[in-house]
Amino acid sequence: MTRYIVLEIRRTLRDGSFLIFGTGMPVMMYLLFTNIGGGGGVDGWKTASMVGIAAYGALSSAMSIGTGVASDKQLGWLEQLRVTPLAPSRAVVGRAISGSVTVLPTILTVLLAGGLVNGVRLDVWQWITLVLLLWIGALPFTLLGLGNGYRLTPQSTGVVNVACLMGFAIVGGLWFPLELLPGWLRSIGRFTPANRFADLGWATTEGHAPGTGTIAVLCGWLLLFGAYAVISYRRSARTV
């Protein structure tokens, strides 16, 4: 399985446009959001936005695995894998792991921009925890992307992924603080996966552990998206 993970990581990292847009876009958004209109007026916005946008970037690259899987399906690669001794369950797990590794560059570049350009100051343990939590916390979205990829064509996976991404990012308060949203949406927002995901990071920058509520909600989403990925895979295995 390790060889499979390495192969898939290689394929992703060689995709220049994926790397440039996948990591470049969030960094650009972050610098824009924090420096435009006399940015930094609100105390701690540079830090909060850094976490929000890093979460958004992680979410975006995690879900993009779906497009890869959908096109692998179309190329017949998934079927070719099924006639090698690599067990189907290992193929799925391996793909999820390789997908989550490619989330790292995005998180790292946004955090670097925060530290070097915007002068965000955190303790060393906070930086490390931040990277780890954002990395691990992206798993539900990797599974959501996988589910979409196994179920849909490459084109529709792309569209569905973008729709999910925008919805999650806005309702979850990754781009703008949740406080700017209407009250009813704000209360829903606190239960969306992206908001709780970013909350892992916000708790870290504020120097305390994330609440049990946050972890419980995230685990719920993890189970839901995991089930979705498994069901989609089973369905596709019949036709792929």
Added chain:
Amino acid sequence: MVLTGAVKTFGRAGGVVRAVDGIDLSIGRGETVALLGRNGAGKSTTIRLLLGLDRPDSGTVRVLGRTAERAVLDGLVGAMLQDGRPIQRVTVRELIAFVASTYPRPMPVAEALALAGVSAYANRRIDKLSGGQTQRVRFAVALAGNPELIVLDEPTAALDVEARRTFWESMRAYARRGNTVLFSTHYLEEADENADRIVVVDRGRIVADGSGDAIRGSAGSSLVSFDLAGGPAEGLELLPGVIAVEVSGDRALLRTDDSDATVRELARLDAIRGLQVSRATLEDAFLALTAPAAAVPVPASETETVR
């Protein structure tokens, strides 16, 4: 015994199409077998059953004494599927090394590359190769794990003559190592030249099974044709050696397995006008065996497979 397929029936969604309608086939270790049939005859479905990609509705599939899925997981099978396209951003060597690593006893990567004839472009990316080169890479994928059985679904489709020739050279080199090869094709010459045994599939059933010569013989080894000149066509099937009779216009075509006896009797009847005797080709036999209304009753000994 490498592969024992019992009866396999398979119904597509809705149960309307029976792609494989009771195929009974067993293949011995070390054999090179061609699955010959028209497009849509059921070749690919048969292969998908053998690889465990589909399950039969009834009947069983056994490969090397276990289920097809198990045989694949145990690394005993390598396959080249019909419509696999190159994946992006991976070199030939990387792909072959990865596939080999999934098998318990792979052959050295360099050897697999050489055997499939892809060493020259091993470091190039697969998505940058030509169609013929891609096809050979897919062959390398099938043999990288050094499996006992390789299954090739229409391996030479879309290849030009030269690429086809070099492909079969590679395939025969692999078969000479004592491996079992099953390939499907709709090219008669390919089946005849590269397989020890040809299994003719038509509308989901096996209609003939044997060497190229045996299949030629099953539909009559010779063709005798002559002008009827207004004479009766009835009773011609009773002439010695005659297996089947076709009449088109004023000309009769007899399939016979003893042309001498047939001609002698025709001479006795004074029926020889514009006589022609020719050796039946595999194509004649194939057409006779798979014609929509098969005129030739196939001898039972040819349809039944040795178990």
